[in-house]
Amino acid sequence: MNSSKRLERIPPYLFAEINKKIAEAKKRGVDVISLGIGDPDMPTPKPIIDVLEKEANNPKNHQYPDYEGLLAFRTAVSQWYKRRHNVDLDPEKEVLTLIGAKEGSVHLSIAFLNPGEVALIPSPGYTVYKTAAIMTDAEPYEMPLLEENEFLPALRAIPSDVVKKTKLLYLNYPNNPTGAVAGKEFYKEVIDFANDNKIIVCSDNPYSETGYDGYKPLSFLEIPGAKEVGVEMNSLSKPYNMTGWRVGMAVGNADIIKGMGISKSNTDSGVFNAIQYAAIKALSLPDSHIENLMKIYQKRRDLVLDTFKKVGLKAFKPKAAFYIWTKVPDGETSASFATKILEKTGVVITPGAGYGKTGEGYFRISLTVPDERLKEAMQRIEKVLA
Ligand code: MLT
Numbered sequence: 260m261n262s263s264k265r266l267e268r269i270p271p272y273l274f275a276e277i278n279k280k281i282a283e284a285k286k287r288g289v290d291v292i293s294l295g296i297g298d299p300d301m302p303t304p305k306p307i308i309d310v311l312e313k314e315a316n317n318p319k320n321h322q323y324p325d326y327e328g329l330l331a332f333r334t335a336v337s338q339w340y341k342r343r344h345n346v347d348l349d350p351e352k353e354v355l356t357l358i359g360a361k362e363g364s365v366h367l368s369i370a371f372l373n374p375g376e377v378a379l380i381p382s383p384g385y386t387v388y389k390t391a392a393i394m395t396d397a398e399p400y401e402m403p404l405l406e407e408n409e410f411l412p413a414l415r416a417i418p419s420d421v422v423k424k425t426k427l428l429y430l431n432y433p434n435n436p437t438g439a440v441a442g443k444e445f446y447k448e449v450i451d452f453a454n455d456n457k458i459i460v461c462s463d464n465p466y467s468e469t470g471y472d473g474y475k476p477l478s479f480l481e482i483p484g485a486k487e488v489g490v491e492m493n494s495l496s497k498p499y500n501m502t503g504w505r506v507g508m509a510v511g512n513a514d515i516i517k518g519m520g521i522s523k524s525n526t527d528s529g530v531f532n533a534i535q536y537a538a539i540k541a542l543s544l545p546d547s548h549i550e551n552l553m554k555i556y557q558k559r560r561d562l563v564l565d566t567f568k569k570v571g572l573k574a575f576k577p578k579a580a581f582y583i584w585t586k587v588p589d590g591e592t593s594a595s596f597a598t599k600i601l602e603k604t605g606v607v608i609t610p611g612a613g614y615g616k617t618g619e620g621y622f623r624i625s626l627t628v629p630d631e632r633l634k635e636a637m638q639r640i641e642k643v644l645a
């Protein structure tokens with residue numbers, strides 16, 4: 260069967276490929292510990308599940324949800340943004356319910372990118388931004404995120420012929436995969452750049468709650484002028500251990516939200532109302548929920564950093580998110596090192612090349628496995644590399 264030219268440009272999904280490798284190793288009888296995908300191992304808090312159970316029993320919730328999402332959920336999102344980031348959002352016009360930030364990033368592209376236009380994407384970066392551009396026959400342009408720039412893109416260094424064709428800029432801080440964060444100065448620069456060049460900004464912010472050492476990551480929308488140029492994607496997946504529930508939100512510029520809504524209402528039929536009611540409960544949980552969660556990730560982070568230091572691996576201490584971005588040893592590529600680690604230890608790590616050209620020479624691990632399994636993974640790695 261001949262697939263479309265578009266599909267031919269889309270590489271296999273990184274984590275689907277990694278899942279295949281895990282399945283093969285398991286078949287060979289290997290006790291695999293996957294530090295691949297960032298999928299929280301801890302359960303969704305019980306109060307959230309209780310609301311789902313109750314609402315799932317209400318026949319009113321069994322019919323199609325509203326395309327833009329329940330107004331009650333969008334209001335809860337706007338209250339959460341006010342409480343957490345001091346950002347004002349009109350729940351009717353500036354908030355849209357998503358089936359996760361991933362699909363939001365794609366719908367933004369469908370709604371605003373034309374064939375031949377450029378989307379600036381971070382490299383290394385979450386693979387979906389590139390796919391989103393390709394799906395609309397636009398051109399993804401990789402902005403290198405370099406160690407020496409603290410993994411922030413040098414916007415003014417992008418060639419002017421590329422900038423001229425650019426319609427969309429994807430940013431993602433706290434950053435997946437590097438764990439870097441963005442400050443107010445950088446975001447001010449982004450807003451100036453967007454205004455100068457008529458570019459729409461997408462801040463993909465699903466790790467907004469995952470700061471370490473008491474650090475509170477910013478929302479792009481906290482910066483004056485942000486709402487005039489862009490939107491932010493966020494999600495309940497990571498802070499509330501709800502990856503499987505598929506619920507998130509796009510917030511910000513009303514025209515952009517409206518465009519995304521048109522694309523979405525013609526493509527999907529929204530999020531199950533019972534899930535949205537449960538998500539309202541999640542957004543009302545006390546701050547102690549996140550604080551406790553981050554204490555666990557912080558311990559895991561420190562265990563990994565200590566182990567990697569012992570074996571001579573150069574890891575970057577993340578300020579947020581639950582990934583450790585690390586240089587592969589000299590003489591290895593990211594793929595050869597990931598293969599070696601899997602073969603010798605049964606531990607799955609993600610090769611940096613999967614995140615774009617600038618990801619070569621690095622690997623990522625995710626801290627989303629139970630403490631004991633992470634300890635075991637570190638012991639195995641230490642034995643092989645020490
Ligand atoms: C990751 O591992 O990069 C993420 O879990 C993927 C995602 O958020 O879709």
